[in-house]
Amino acid sequence: MAFALMGPEASFFRVLDQHRVSLIQSLKEGPGEAPRKEASSSEVLVSIENIIQDIVTSLARNEAPFLTLDNRSNWENIKFEDSVGLQMIPHCSTKKIKSDSAQSAQRFALILKILSMIYKLVQSNTYATKRDIYYTDIQLFGNQSVVDNIINDISCMLKVPRRYLHILSTSKGLIAGNLSYIEEDGTKVNCTCSTAVAVPSNIQGIRNLATDAKFLLIVEKDATFQRLLDDNFCNKLSPCIIITAMSFEAHNLTVPTIRWLGLLPSDIERLNIPKDTLIPLTKRDQMKLDSILKRPYVTCQPFWKKEMEIMAELKMKAEIQALTFISSDYLSRVYLPNKLQFGGWI
Amino acid sequence: MEARAVCEILKYVIIHWKKEAAELSRKALLEGELLVSIEESTPKHRADPSHYVTTIAFAGSACGDLVPKQFLKGIQSLLSGFSGKLTWPSEEAHCAQDLAGLASFQIKIEVDEKPPTLMADCLVIKQFLHRTSIVHPKVRFHFGGEVNGILFKETFGVEKEPVVKLLNGIGLLTSQHHYMRPGFLGAQQVCSRIHPVLGHPVLLSIPDEEANMGLLGQLTLTPAAALCPCHKLHPDQTSRISAAFVFLYGPSGLPLIFPNQEHPLTVFKDNSYLFDWKKYHLRAAPNSNISLEDDLVLPDVSYWIESHERSWPQDSDQQILLLFLMVDFQGGFPAQLTEAWGLQSLLLTHLNSILLENQSLVQGAVQTAVDQALEQHHRRVKAQQKLQASIPVAVSSILSVVAGSTRSSFRALCLQTLQAVDTQEFRRRLHEAFQMTLHQRSMCDPKKQQLPEPSSSAEEREEGDESLDEALAGSCCPGEAPRPKRSCQGEGVGRKAQAASWLPLLSLGEAPQRSIGTGPTCSQARGWGGPETRGEDTLWLQEVSNLSEWLRAGPGSRPVP
Numbered sequence: 001m002a003f004a005l006m007g008p009e010a011s012f013f014r015v016l017d018q019h020r021v022s023l024i025q026s027l028k029e030g031p032g033e034a035p036r037k038e039a040s041s042s043e044v045l046v047s048i049e050n051i052i053q054d055i056v057t058s059l060a061r062n063e064a065p066f067l068t069l070d071n072r073s074n075w076e077n078i079k080f081e082d083s084v085g086l087q088m089i090p091h092c093s094t095k096k097i098k099s100d101s102a103q104s105a106q107r108f109a110l111i112l113k114i115l116s117m118i119y120k121l122v123q124s125n126t127y128a129t130k131r132d133i134y135y136t137d138i139q140l141f142g143n144q145s146v147v148d149n150i151i152n153d154i155s156c157m158l159k160v161p162r163r164y165l166h167i168l169s170t171s172k173g174l175i176a177g178n179l180s181y182i183e184e185d186g187t188k189v190n191c192t193c194s195t196a197v198a199v200p201s202n203i204q205g206i207r208n209l210a211t212d213a214k215f216l217l218i219v220e221k222d223a224t225f226q227r228l229l230d231d232n233f234c235n236k237l238s239p240c241i242i243i244t245a246m247s248f249e250a251h252n253l254t255v256p257t258i259r260w261l262g263l264l265p266s267d268i269e270r271l272n273i274p275k276d277t278l279i280p281l282t283k284r285d286q287m288k289l290d291s292i293l294k295r296p297y298v299t300c301q302p303f304w305k306k307e308m309e310i311m312a313e314l315k316m317k318a319e320i321q322a323l324t325f326i327s328s329d330y331l332s333r334v335y336l337p338n339k340l341q342f343g344g345w346i
Numbered sequence: 347m348e349a350r351a352v353c354e355i356l357k358y359v360i361i362h363w364k365k366e367a368a369e370l371s372r373k374a375l376l377e378g379e380l381l382v383s384i385e386e387s388t389p390k391h392r393a394d395p396s397h398y399v400t401t402i403a404f405a406g407s408a409c410g411d412l413v414p415k416q417f418l419k420g421i422q423s424l425l426s427g428f429s430g431k432l433t434w435p436s437e438e439a440h441c442a443q444d445l446a447g448l449a450s451f452q453i454k455i456e457v458d459e460k461p462p463t464l465m466a467d468c469l470v471i472k473q474f475l476h477r478t479s480i481v482h483p484k485v486r487f488h489f490g491g492e493v494n495g496i497l498f499k500e501t502f503g504v505e506k507e508p509v510v511k512l513l514n515g516i517g518l519l520t521s522q523h524h525y526m527r528p529g530f531l532g533a534q535q536v537c538s539r540i541h542p543v544l545g546h547p548v549l550l551s552i553p554d555e556e557a558n559m560g561l562l563g564q565l566t567l568t569p570a571a572a573l574c575p576c577h578k579l580h581p582d583q584t585s586r587i588s589a590a591f592v593f594l595y596g597p598s599g600l601p602l603i604f605p606n607q608e609h610p611l612t613v614f615k616d617n618s619y620l621f622d623w624k625k626y627h628l629r630a631a632p633n634s635n636i637s638l639e640d641d642l643v644l645p646d647v648s649y650w651i652e653s654h655e656r657s658w659p660q661d662s663d664q665q666i667l668l669l670f671l672m673v674d675f676q677g678g679f680p681a682q683l684t685e686a687w688g689l690q691s692l693l694l695t696h697l698n699s700i701l702l703e704n705q706s707l708v709q710g711a712v713q714t715a716v717d718q719a720l721e722q723h724h725r726r727v728k729a730q731q732k733l734q735a736s737i738p739v740a741v742s743s744i745l746s747v748v749a750g751s752t753r754s755s756f757r758a759l760c761l762q763t764l765q766a767v768d769t770q771e772f773r774r775r776l777h778e779a780f781q782m783t784l785h786q787r788s789m790c791d792p793k794k795q796q797l798p799e800p801s802s803s804a805e806e807r808e809e810g811d812e813s814l815d816e817a818l819a820g821s822c823c824p825g826e827a828p829r830p831k832r833s834c835q836g837e838g839v840g841r842k843a844q845a846a847s848w849l850p851l852l853s854l855g856e857a858p859q860r861s862i863g864t865g866p867t868c869s870q871a872r873g874w875g876g877p878e879t880r881g882e883d884t885l886w887l888q889e890v891s892n893l894s895e896w897l898r899a900g901p902g903s904r905p906v907p
């Protein structure tokens with residue numbers, strides 16, 4: 001397969017290559033946790049049937065049935081693994097969703113409703129997006145976030161990734177760079193074209209994935225992604241892949257780990273970002289920052305903690321667009337190449 | 347009519363007490379004792395009008411300032427046109443000291459009346475006393491006597507009954523047995539009190555026409571609302587509001603409308619005058635089916651209420667919305683007692699116009715109070731709706747999985763667990779099972795709910811003491827559905843005090859020819875009595891029943907004692 005021959009010298013990627021080697025090594029020497037089990041469709045169906053059976057048994061005993069969910073909203077239950085990222089701790093605290101309480105009866109019913117829909121999807125080997133689920137009965141569900149939360153709860157409850165529930169995200173993501181694959185229907189896709197490719201919703205059907213990329217750059221904003229495309233970034237730093245954040249879900253990683261490249265709070269002073277481009281932290285920002293600093297997994301990450309402490313002290317934040325005030329192509333010409341060449345990530 | 351005369355005198359007495367009390371403190375509750383006793387002086391054949399003597403005796407802390415001659419003169423003036431004879435034991439100042447250290451006075455009214463008319467008068471007087479007693483909780487109203495050889499005795503204003511202070515010198519008895527029969531409640535333990543929410547007073551503008559008729563001054567209306575019975579102890583119990591009762595009180599906390607009087611206030615014929623029922627998805631219809639024979643406090647206005655949203659489960663408890671409207675003048679008392687008494691009548695004559703003129707103000711004030719009173723009910727209704735709405739969703743989801751499963755063992759197990767033969771029956775049993783779990787939760791396992799034992803006499807006293815200063819948002823007092831037995835348990839000691847307070851008043855006049863001794867003194871006379879008072883209970887029940895039968899039977903008949 002021919003890819004773009006442009007790109008920097010091989011020595012440019014020395015730090016990146018070292019980083020990849022260390023990541024692969026850490027995977028091999030990992031804490032010994034069993035890799036996430038790949039669940040078959042029949043296992044998902046049986047899991048759902050077991051839940052239903054328990055409910056019926058409770059009712060037969062004149063006991064109000066309830067569902068037990070891992071408490072995902074308690075940060076004490078979350079840990080960070082280098083090889084995986086954020087995940088629930090073993091034996092985490094749980095919460096009961098009761099059928100006979102006015103506060104939770106509705107949620108109990110909606111969880112059963114979505115479980116029954118998942119059951120049908122898995123049984124018929126068809127797929128639906130989260131949006132599709134919501135639109136089956138918008139009056140019942142109320143809003144999309146209710147559906148999204150319940151799907152996440154079910155994913156935790158059955159201990160399978162969302163894709164095994166045959167529920168897809170409503171993707172609006174874009175991808176470009178050193179990547180080719182064949183979609184489920186046989187379509188061949190080559191992302192090295194000058195225009196970006198939409199990330200397919202159903203990644204389960206993808207095969208023949210081929211890439212030589214040294215790195216995958218996740219870009220938060222579509223506008224910045226477009227700027228990089230316009231600046232021919234994928235070719236200048238080939239081989240690489242760039243992807244928008246909308247197509248990427250942190251809790252369902254398809255790469256072993258992730259690093260934060262920027263714009264870091266420490267970059268603000270180091271690069272002498274113009275002060276009039278900075279944005280004061282809002283009260284909500286401040287509260288969020290305080291909350292993140294208190295999360296157990298953050299205390300084990302000194303570099304993250306340091307950056308957040310700098311931000312708290314500055315009481316300012318900077319958008320990536322602030323770099324355009326230095327020069328319009330500073331991001332693609334100077335900032336990213338330097339960061340990637342000299343390992344400026346945390 | 348004698349009843350009217352008696353009630354007007356009672357009003358005059360209370361106005362006097364209020365005037366005297368206001369000079370010391372506007373906020374203090376009235377204290378005192380008032381006795382109305384009716385006796386037949388010369389028993390004759392039932393068909394003939396008989397001669398009856400009604401004795402009104404009263405004892406109050408302010409009595410010492412009463413000048414009997416002036417007092418009697420005032421009463422004579424307000425009873426102009428009355429055909430009966432009014433006497434005072436002595437034209438000289440007559441102020442005896444009873445054991446409680448209170449000064450007391452006595453007035454007699456003599457009339458010739460046919461027994462049925464007298465029985466009707468008795469019911470009217472009784473209702474008037476009961477109505478007045480609930481807003482003057484520290485005044486004891488005794489009503490008794492002998493008619494056609496049958497003794498009757500009743501006391502309103504039992505000691506240590508829970509009360510809340512509403513306005514200047516006006517309180518409200520909060521035991522729910524005044525407003526609702528115990529049998530009207532569910533079978534479970536409930537809170538025994540109502541928890542009135544006091545609204546903001548509104549200043550009513552007096553139309554010029556009314557002002558020209560002599561109705562001057564600043565008139566205020568203050569609403570208070572409560573739900574009866576209180577369901578705070580059972581927040582999951584379904585309940586529906588089935589009726590609304592309106593009680594109107596004028597200055598000095600006196601009932602504005604005479605019991606059994608043809609209703610002078612036409613504003614209340616408009617169901618929506620007081621309250622926007624639609625806000626709570628309710629409809630109201632006037633209810634004129636109010637019987638004087640009822641032992642409960644009778645409202646001035648009554649509405650049937652029903653929900654037009656959905657039908658309620660069969661086991662829903664019924665609740666009544668109680669609305670108390672207190673109308674009063676802002677300024678002080680007129681110099682003359684007769685003038686103050688006259689203002690009451692003048693107010694009633696013109697109140698309809700005044701209420702019409704101020705409809706939006708009145709409705710706003712009432713709405714606010716009722717909204718607060720219904721807040722918890724509303725939340726409970728919403729919670730119930732959420733629970734009920736979740737059941738069909740859960741049932742269909744479970745059925746979808748069971749019916750759609752290709753594992754016959756799973757399907758069979760689920761059906762077998764609920765003893766269903768097919769999926770249709772399975773659906774029905776699922777629904778029933780969910781409903782059962784909700785019902786069980788709302789009924790509340792007695793083991794889980796550690797309700798205190800029915801209050802002993804000591805506890806009742808302590809509770810009563812505290813309740814005199816009870817805040818309007820007072821907490822629920824868990825207890826069994828109020829049965830008169832319980833409220834009378836403390837009366838073993840109280841009875842002696844009752845006897846003591848009776849005797850000085852009775853000694854000033856003729857003693858009753860027959861007595862049943864120191865009988866029970868509960869205001870709710872029906873159905874109470876512990877084992878030790880069962881004999882008295884039976885006799886008492888017979889007498890009360892006889893009173894009602896007498897009235898229904900008319901002249902020439904005599905109920906079996």
